[in-house]
Amino acid sequence: MPFNTLLTRKLGIKIPVVQGGMQWVGFAELASAVSNAGGLGILTALTQPTPEDLRKEIRKCRAMTTNPFGVNITLLPALSPPDYGAYARVIIEEGIRIVETAGNSPGPVIKTLKEAGCIIIHKCTTIRHAQSAIKLGVDFLSIDGFECAGHVGESDITNFILLSRARQSISIPFIASGGFADGQGLAAALSLGAEGINMGTRFMCTVEAPVHHKVKEAIVAADETDTQLVLRRWKNTTRLYGNKVAKEAARVEQESTSGKFEDVAPFVSGKRGREVFINGDVDYGVWTAGQVIGLIHDIPTCDELVKRIEREAEETISRAASLMYDGHQHLKSKEGTVGDKTNNPTAEVWGVGKSKL
Template structure:
């Protein structure tokens, strides 16, 4: 059983399910497992310390899948930014045909990608940014609702509103992101006008995810109420798993007089987050996760997960159709 939407046709995949490009998680094992299961696996470009390391990781992925996969390139403001142009060249030179961009606009790199027939998925958290991305020439918008892990923006609009808004306003296809973990979520996204879904947190709780089993068990055991919104007072909201570390960040932000980034930097560094994922020590750093943790009930293989999602989606759409009478 396969599905056919503009997303599956554009990306050359069986099922319209894309793995989110998650820092420290989007490695060859993860991307290949999702692609082999019929979705689109995603390497995280900046997980690799240099463009040359990314080239090697792309080759390593090709050693374990012949299916299409993409590379995420998150573009963020920084005093000492990574050599983004060199990462772009590594993606192009390696023959990767799908890139997921996030953060700032990928405008300066779009022509370069287009010249090499690379399809561009751009993640947005608002309709205005989605429209801007379409004008700039991206091929797909992945729209992130407030439920999502990572940075949901500052508008606090949930997917139930944001997905149909984007689907109605855009001519290019829309991927729904945030709060999706099962076939009901895929069915709902399709009904709302999306032509595919993006899942991040759900793929972290799979056998192949390259993170410590204790972290997977923490995701499995968490309820929908066990995430924290951090960086709210810094106007750079992020959603993470509720842990002693993220609780402390929230506490510092809420103290009288607030806080500056330097006051919490020792808690939130990317390297400490990596340490938490690799060692399973939830006191070591942040674990990024969405409210979808409340829907995670097991730790399957990616193949088992995608097969279940597609079967359940078809069943839910058929069930909904039975509510109509002639």
């Protein structure tokens, strides 16, 4: 049965699953595969060295899918920041109507994109940041729990609380990000008020993801405890796969007497992290991964994964609905009969304890 949420209707997709923008991962091969499977694929703008390279990647992706896909722009502090305006202009000129934004001071970029009629999905790690993004006119919020990969924020609020707070206090639709890998997670997110989910690490571990197979094997072998937080000292907390380099970065950060970022900078080089995805040496540099790695046990195609998520979510929602009854019917099971005046005879507290009350 097709899903019908604000996300699927607004974006024109079949399954309310978004592939988050990931540096060095969000290429046309992955984005088109996710879109062809019925979700929303996302190209990562800054993975491309120049705006014109992004234009070429958009056109490549368009040749690989006729379904909607989007582009991510993440604005982060840098000594020599990219020309975000130029990337935004290419997005507009190429007719992309869905953009995922994230990072610091996105106002000018969001304004430019909104004036061109783009649908904006903005990633936030706190309700305070979400409220600020609403004032900028974004269409959806992507609520990122502390479980997520990459930049987790400084508040350490996990999704179970953060999504419920979003449901209580946010006036625009939102999707859930961080800790999602299966249909049970999608069903849970919908139950908590989200219109869909965003998955990054799970899509890294698919056949079409442009990363070395040994990286995917490392994700499959990992537990949920195999991530490492770094850069908290500089209020730029980032969740990484817990390899040797990430653990050494954490040690240097903790023991540094100068407190200067330069002490840890060689360990968190993005260039070395990119090489990991190419050469397959998972300890060569740092790379981001969420705690969801503990839930990932295979390397499917995007089509297999998205269809599985759809099936699992439907089954989970149906099972939850079956737990309700109207108070008049009598439901029978091997444990006993449930009705107005009957109880489960094997229930420890009710069936045994009641006689002692």
